[in-house]
Amino acid sequence: MFTIDTLVGHERMSTQDLLLAIGQAVAQGETEFEIHASGQHDIGGPLWHPEGKKLFFHVTNAGQRVGCMCLDNTEIVVDESSSADVGWLNAGGKITVRGDAGDTAGHCSAGGKIYIGGRAGTRSGSLMKHDPLYEEPQLWVLKNVGSFSFEFMGGGKAVVCGVDSEEFASVLGERPCVGMVGGTVYFRGKIDGYPADIRLKDLTDEDIAFLDNNMDEFLESIGRTELRSELSDWQQWHKLEPLTFAEKQAIADKQPDIKSFRQNEWIKDGMFSDVAVDDFAVNPTVVTGTYRQRVPYWENAKFAAPCEFSCPSNIPTQKRYNLIRQGKLEDAIKLVLEYTPFPGSVCGSVCPNPCMEGCTRGGIDEAVQIGQLGYLSAFTKVDAPKVKTGKKIAVIGGGVAGLSAAWQLARKGHDVTVYDDDKHMGGKLEQVIPRARLSHELLQSELKRIEDMGVKFVPECKVDADKFAQIKNDADAVVVATGGHKSRFFNWEGKEKLVMGLQFLKAVNRGDNPKVGKHVIVIGCGNAGMDTARGAYDMGAETVTCIDVQKPAAFDEEIEYIESRGGKLVWPFMTTKITDEGIYDDKGRFIPGDMVMVSIGEAPILDYLPQDDSIKKFRDWVVPNKDNSILDGVFVAGDVIKPGRLTDAIGSGQKAAYYADAYVMNKEVAAFPEKQQVNKDTLAKAYFDKCHHCNLGEPADDVNRCISCGTCRDCETCMQSCPEKAITRIQHLDGSFEYVSDAKKCIGCGICAGVCPCGIWTLKNNPEEIKMYRTKAE
Numbered sequence: 143m144f145t146i147d148t149l150v151g152h153e154r155m156s157t158q159d160l161l162l163a164i165g166q167a168v169a170q171g172e173t174e175f176e177i178h179a180s181g182q183h184d185i186g187g188p189l190w191h192p193e194g195k196k197l198f199f200h201v202t203n204a205g206q207r208v209g210c211m212c213l214d215n216t217e218i219v220v221d222e223s224s225s226a227d228v229g230w231l232n233a234g235g236k237i238t239v240r241g242d243a244g245d246t247a248g249h250c251s252a253g254g255k256i257y258i259g260g261r262a263g264t265r266s267g268s269l270m271k272h273d274p275l276y277e278e279p280q281l282w283v284l285k286n287v288g289s290f291s292f293e294f295m296g297g298g299k300a301v302v303c304g305v306d307s308e309e310f311a312s313v314l315g316e317r318p319c320v321g322m323v324g325g326t327v328y329f330r331g332k333i334d335g336y337p338a339d340i341r342l343k344d345l346t347d348e349d350i351a352f353l354d355n356n357m358d359e360f361l362e363s364i365g366r367t368e369l370r371s372e373l374s375d376w377q378q379w380h381k382l383e384p385l386t387f388a389e390k391q392a393i394a395d396k397q398p399d400i401k402s403f404r405q406n407e408w409i410k411d412g413m414f415s416d417v418a419v420d421d422f423a424v425n426p427t428v429v430t431g432t433y434r435q436r437v438p439y440w441e442n443a444k445f446a447a448p449c450e451f452s453c454p455s456n457i458p459t460q461k462r463y464n465l466i467r468q469g470k471l472e473d474a475i476k477l478v479l480e481y482t483p484f485p486g487s488v489c490g491s492v493c494p495n496p497c498m499e500g501c502t503r504g505g506i507d508e509a510v511q512i513g514q515l516g517y518l519s520a521f522t523k524v525d526a527p528k529v530k531t532g533k534k535i536a537v538i539g540g541g542v543a544g545l546s547a548a549w550q551l552a553r554k555g556h557d558v559t560v561y562d563d564d565k566h567m568g569g570k571l572e573q574v575i576p577r578a579r580l581s582h583e584l585l586q587s588e589l590k591r592i593e594d595m596g597v598k599f600v601p602e603c604k605v606d607a608d609k610f611a612q613i614k615n616d617a618d619a620v621v622v623a624t625g626g627h628k629s630r631f632f633n634w635e636g637k638e639k640l641v642m643g644l645q646f647l648k649a650v651n652r653g654d655n656p657k658v659g660k661h662v663i664v665i666g667c668g669n670a671g672m673d674t675a676r677g678a679y680d681m682g683a684e685t686v687t688c689i690d691v692q693k694p695a696a697f698d699e700e701i702e703y704i705e706s707r708g709g710k711l712v713w714p715f716m717t718t719k720i721t722d723e724g725i726y727d728d729k730g731r732f733i734p735g736d737m738v739m740v741s742i743g744e745a746p747i748l749d750y751l752p753q754d755d756s757i758k759k760f761r762d763w764v765v766p767n768k769d770n771s772i773l774d775g776v777f778v779a780g781d782v783i784k785p786g787r788l789t790d791a792i793g794s795g796q797k798a799a800y801y802a803d804a805y806v807m808n809k810e811v812a813a814f815p816e817k818q819q820v821n822k823d824t825l826a827k828a829y830f831d832k833c834h835h836c837n838l839g840e841p842a843d844d845v846n847r848c849i850s851c852g853t854c855r856d857c858e859t860c861m862q863s864c865p866e867k868a869i870t871r872i873q874h875l876d877g878s879f880e881y882v883s884d885a886k887k888c889i890g891c892g893i894c895a896g897v898c899p900c901g902i903w904t905l906k907n908n909p910e911e912i913k914m915y916r917t918k919a920e
Contacts, residue, residue: 143174143175143176143200144167144172144174144175144176145175145176145177145178146160146163146164146175146176146177146178147178148160148177148178148179148180148182149178149180154180155180155182156182157182157183157184157205160177160179160182160185161182161184161185164177164185164189165189168189168190168191168192168197169192171191171192171193173191173195173196173197173198174197174198175197175198175199175200176200177199177200177201177202177204178202178203179201179202179203179204179205180203181203181204181205182204182205183205183206183207183210184206184207184208184210184211185199185201185204185205185208185209185218186199186201186208186209186210186212186216186218186235186237187209187210187211187212187213187216187232187233187235188210188211188212188213188233189213189216190213190215191215194215195215196215196216196217197215197216197217198216198217198218198219199216199217199218199219200219200221201218201219201220202220202221202222203222204220204224204225205225206225206226206227206244207226207227207228207230208220208224208227208228208229208237208239209228209229209230209232209235209237209256210227210229210230210231211230211231211232211233212229212232212233212234212235212237212254213233213234213235214233214234214235214253214254215234215235216234216235216236217235217236217237217238218235218236218237218238219238219240219363220237220238220239220240220241221240221241222240222241223239223241223242223243223244223260224239224241224242224243224244225244226244226245226246226247226263227244227245227246227247227249228243228244228247228248228256228258228262229247229248229249229251229254229256229281230246230248230249230250230251231249231250231251231252232248232251232252232253232254232256232279233252233253233254234253234254234276235254236254236255236257236363237254237255237256237257238256238257238259238363238364239256239257239258239259239260240259240260240364240365241259241260242258242260242261242262242263243258243260243261243262243263243266243283244262244263245263245264245265245266245288246263246264246265246266246268247262247263247266247267247281247283247287248262248266248267248268248270248279248281248300249265249266249267249268249269249270250268250269250270250271251267251270251271251279251281251298252270252271252272252273252276252279252298253273253276253277253278253279254279254280255279255280255281255282256279256280256281256282257282257360257363257364258281258282258283258284258364259284259363259364259365259366260284260285261283261284261285261286261287261288262283262286262287262288262291263287263288264288264289264290264291264315265288265289265290265291265293266281266283266287266288266291266292267281267287267291267292267293267295267298267300267327268290268291268292268293268294268295269293269294269295269296270292270295270296270297270298270300270325271295271296271297271298271324271325272296272297272298272324272325273297278297278298278299278325279297279298279299280298280299280300280301280356281298281299281300281301282300282301282303282356282360283300283301283302283303284303284305284364284366284369285303285304285305285306285307285313286302286304286307286310286312286313286314286315286331287302287313287314287315287318288315289315289316289317289318290315290316290317290318290320291314291315291318291319291327292314292318292319292322292325292327292382293318293319293320293321293322294320294321294322294323295319295321295322295323295324295325295327296322296323296324296325297324297325298325298326299325299326299328299352300325300326300327300328301328301329301353301356301360302314302327302328302329302330302331303329303330303369303373304329304330304331304332305369305372305373307331308331310331310332311332311334312332312333312334312335313329313330313331313332313333314327314329314333314336314382316334316335317335317337318333318336318382319336319337319340319382319384320337321337322337322339322340322382322384323384324384325383325384326349326381326382326383327381327382327383328345328349328353328379328380328381329379329380329381329382330373330378330379330380331378336382338393339384339385339390339393340382340383340384340385341382341383341384341385342380342381342382343380343381343382343383344380344381345376345379345380345381349379349381350376353376353379354374357370357373357374358370361373428889429889430866430885430886430887430888430889431885431886433908434885434888434889434890434908435890435907435908436890436892436905436906436907436908437885437888437890437905437906437907437908438883438888438890438892438894438895438903438904438905439903439904439905439906440854440880440881440882440883440902440903441902441903441904442853442854442880442902443461443852443853443854444852445818445819445820445821445852445901446458446817446818446819446820446852447459447460447502447819447820447850447851447852447853448500448501448502448819448820448822448851449497449498449500449501449502449510449512449851450497450817451500451817451818451819451820452496452497452499452500453496453497453500453789453793454496454786454787454789454790454792454793454794455481455482455488455489455789455792455793455796456481456793456796456817457478457481457482457489457497458477458481458853459497459510459512459515459848460848460849460850460851460852460853461477461853462474462477462478462515463510463844463845463848463850464850464853464854464855464856465477466842466845467845467855467856471842474518474842475518475519475522476519476522476524478515478516478519479519479522479524480553481792481796482546482549482792483545483546483549483588483591483592483595484542484545484546484571484588484788484792485516485517485518485519485520485588486516486517486519486520486521486581486584486587486588487520487571487580487584487585487588488516488542488571488788488789488792489512489513489515489516489789490513490514490515490516490517490520491516491579491580491581491584492571492575492579492580492788493513493787493788493789494669494697494787494789495512495513496789497512497513498510498511498512498513502822502825502827502849502851503830503847503848503849505827506827506830506832507832507833508833508838510844510847510848511838511841511844512841514841515841515842515844517841518841518842520584520587520588521584521587522591523591523594524553524591524594524595526552526594526595526596527552527553527554527555527596529555530555530556530557531554531555531556531557531806531807532557533556533557533618533619533806533807534556534557534559534616534617534618535551535556535557535558535559535617535618535619535620535621535802535806536558536559536560536561536613536614536616536617536619536620536621537551537558537559537560537561537620537621537623538560538561538562538605538610538613538620538621538622538623538624538750539560539561539562539569539621539622539623539624539625539780539782540560540561540562540564540567540568540569540599540601541562541568541569541570541571541623541624541625541780541791542569542570542571542780542788542791542792542795543569543623543625543779543780543781543791543792543794543795543798544560544562544569544621544623544624544625544779544780544795545560545567545568545569545589545592545597545795546779546791546792546793546794546795546796546799547621547623547777547779547795547796547798547799547802548560548592548597548621548795548799549592549595549597549795549799550795550796550799550800550803551621551799551802551803552592552595552596552597553595554799554803556803556806557596557598558596558597558598559597559598559599559600559617560597560598560599560600561600561603561605561613562599562600562601562602562603563602563603563604563605564601564602565601565602566601567589567592567599567601568585568589569625570625570788571585571788572585572651573647573648573651573652574644574647574648574651574670574673575651575673576647576650576651576673576676576677576680577651578676579673605624605750606749606750607749607750607751607752609750610750610751614773614775614776617775618775618805618806619775619776619777619802619805619806620775620776620777621776621777621778621779621795621798621799621802622751622764622772622776622777622778622779622782623778623779623780623782623791623794623795623798624746624747624748624782625744625746625780625781625782625791626743626744626745626746626781626782626785627644627744627746627747628744628745628746628747628762629642629643629644629645629740629741629743629744630740630742630743630744630745631665631740631742632717634717634718634719634720635718635719635720636719636720636721637720639720639721639722639738640665640720640738640739640740641737641738641739641740642739642740643664643666643670643671643673643674643739643740643741644670644741644744646674646677646678646739647673647674647677650677650680650681655681656681657681658678658681658682658683658737659683659735659736659737660683660684660685660736661683661684661685661687661734661735661736661737662675662678662683662685662686662687662735662736662737662738662739663686663687663688663689663724663725663733663735663737663738663739664678664686664687664688664689664738664739664740664741665689665690665717665725665738665739665740665741665742666688666689666690666740666741666742666743667688667689667690667694667695667696667701667711667713668690668694668695668696668741668742669695669696669697669700670741670742670743671688671690671694671696671741671742672688672696672697672700672701672703672704673700673741674739674741675688675704675709676703676704676707678737678739679704679707679709683737685708685709685710686704686707686708686709686710687709687710687711687712687733687735688704688709688710688711688712689711689712689713689715689717689725689727689733690711690712690713690714690715691713691714691715691716691717692713692714693713694711694713712733715727715731715733716728716729720738722736723735723736724736724738725738743785744781744785745761745762745763746762746763746764746781746782748762748764748782751764751772752773756773757772757773758772763782763783763784764778764782764783765783766778766783768813769801769804769805770797770798770801770814771801771805775805777798777801777802777805778798779791779794779795779797779798780794780795796814797814800814801814820851820852820901821901822851822901824895824898824901824904825849825851825899825900825901826896826897826898826899826901827849827899829859829899830847830849830899833847849899849900850899850900851900851901852900852901852902853900853902854879854881854900854902855899855900856871856879857899858871859897859898859899860881860893860894860897860898860902860903861881863893863894863897864883864888864893864894865891865893866887866888866889866891867887868883868884868887868888868889869881869882869883869884869894870882870884881902890905890908892905
């Protein structure tokens with residue numbers, strides 16, 4: 143007996159690995175199997191011994207579809223109950239379940255025998271069929287079955303013995319044999335109705351012979367031979383069979399035709415006669431105009447592509463590539479600057495690029511090179527607005543969120559001043575991100591572009607409560623974006639020995655060359671932890687060990703870099719005690735080290751804001767109103783609201799600027815736009831040839847690889863594929879275009895939606911035109 147145990151400790155073998163193991167064993171000549179399953183699917187088929195020997199499976203704790211597609215010369219025995227789809231598509235095997243079976247037992251069975259020693263669930267025996275070239279399938283159930291049993295049955299024999307089923311109104315459940323066109327259902331016990339095209343009949347001698355000759359094998363298989371005498375009273379048995387075609391046709395000939403029914407019965411004196419409108423016209427199956435079942439809509443750019451939906455900075459990459467397709471490379475390069483002032487420093491350098499994680503193209507081969515595309519805009523110049531509003535807006539905090547807000551507000555013509563307590567603007571881009579990860583020349587160029595837009599920088603300005611009051615008084619609005627600069631840590635024993643990773647990285651970037659120990663321990667394995675480890679090595683550490691309570695969250699390339707320098711990552715490690723010699727965890731493990739740094743996140747310092755109850759807070763962070771305000775005319779962005787990535791800070795700065803602009807201009811605005819992702823199921827990826835990473839060119843060359851999800855790429859596929867020639871392309875004077883479906887030609891077939899690679903065409907049910915027609919008729 144070949145035994146497979148699928149659960150070792152807490153490790154469960156996957157269904158795929160189990161089926162591969164069984165298949166390999168059969169190929170090597172094994173014939174008898176003991177399978178200790180743990181819910182795996184599809185055990186027992188389709189398998190065939192290389193020498194044609196019989197295969198036997200004894201299975202415990204089987205999952206769905208035990209015996210799925212089971213072949214002749216295979217026997218499966220399940221001692222206890224089993225879940226749905228027992229013997230699904232059985233093609234000749236003998237399957238015995240000595241307990242209950244779930245729904246759809248014997249579903250689509252075409253051969254073999256299925257024995258159930260208890261009850262079977264809903265739709266058992268549905269779609270059973272019989273190929274005349276082979277022996278017909280059998281399904282035997284000791285007790286009763288659930289509703290919709292033997293639905294659309296086309297052949298075979300089913301036997302429901304009705305044991306211990308007196309409490310049920312029907313041993314066949316509700317609505318048995320619906321759509322049944324072939325086969326026979328034998329049953330013992332009560333039933334409660336059946337379709338008009340099914341006939342209830344007494345057993346013939348041939349029927350009794352079938353049951354009598356097969357009953358012993360069934361009862362022996364399920365271990366219930368003591369029931370033989372009870373089940374042999376053939377007077378208690380009946381059968382259900384469908385009418386013949388001739389019998390059905392005779393019934394149909396007696397029914398009134400639809401036109402006569404509509405004219406004489408449906409409206410006349412009926413309960414709906416006072417409200418129903420019927421022109422008594424008979425519409426063909428394929429129609430145009432009002433009576434189409436579905437109507438196509440060209441919903442260009444209505445929904446966000448997965449890349450844009452995944453991008454907290456809201457950058458619509460598919461629009462950039464559409465501009466490139468049109469030969470407007472310069473417009474495409476400038477487009478990104480409508481959303482961020484840092485396309486090179488953030489998008490192209492330090493961002494994890496969630497846009498690329500969401501990219502549909504990644505499901506074909508490689509994601510479109512969206513991050514690298516940012517570099518094309520890195521040194522691009524943008525003209526400052528020629529018309530000024532005269533409104534003064536102050537931004538407190540020269541980090542990514544504050545500068546993002548300042549950039550958006552300056553582009554609208556406001557006079558913007560940014561205050562920061564550091565010598566240089568840029569926040570963590572300037573102070574914390576290692577120069578090896580972010581080109582300082584690139585950052586300086588992008589900061590200069592913000593200044594050229596008209597933003598005034600005020601560095602080395604410490605904002606306390608009095609200064610905040612002065613700034614608020616002098617400005618028409620204020621954006622607070624001072625970020626997170628207070629390192630977070632827990633109340634560990636020895637916490638006073640910690641070195642704050644944030645302050646350490648700031649010292650490194652300032653060129654202070656801070657001293658480090660020979661053997662450094664960094665608490666935190668996120669990107670900040672990897673930056674701290676990099677800085678420790680750069681400052682002379684011999685070894686660096688990074689620890690975390692969970693799986694490291696840093697980018698793979700950052701982890702690989704630290705490991706390439708000899709660094710180690712240890713997890714899970716729950717810190718409990720820090721000493722001069724090293725660090726301990728809750729299990730007593732000890733890691734030696736002469737310096738311990740912590741990089742597990744930061745909280746904002748908000749002592750300059752009013753300390754009364756006028757500002758809502760959650761722990762260390764502020765809780766803004768729906769318009770991102772915390773006081774009248776004071777808006778917030780970035781890490782003062784909640785910790786986030788730099789790309790999150792850009793999007794947060796956009797939002798704060800949106801509401802600050804509305805405030806100073808005294809205009810009503812809708813809520814900041816919420817993105818809705820295009821339905822991925824509408825994207826036709828089959829149109830795009832697969833390539834490989836080594837074949838990728840420059841980022842702008844991905845113009846043809848980009849699927850342009852949700853935004854029309856003007857490929858004309860819909861227009862050329864429409865069988866009724868109902869779609870036309872309209873070119874507008876401003877250079878834009880649209881595709882229009884002519885209702886007089888369109889039949890609502892949906893081919894346009896099916897062939898569109900970008901998911902632009904949407905099919906909707908057509909109740910509105912019908913409703914309009916009825917309203918006019920009334």
